[in-house]
Amino acid sequence: MFFVNEFLEKLMFDELKQSCRSGGFGGFLPGMKQIGNVAALPGIVGVCVIF
Secondary structure, three states, rough: OOOOOOHHHHHHHHEEEEEEEOOOOOOOOOOOHHHHHHHOOOOOOOOOOOO
């Protein structure tokens, strides 16, 4: 679970769409994928709130 404002939500979905169009080549890993990767790390057991 993560929280974003409307601006960041649009930005995150836009970069994810762009990454999908390019086949995932070039640029950097989209923020949503980075959040998913961190959430899957061993030892992550609950909701983390970041301000």
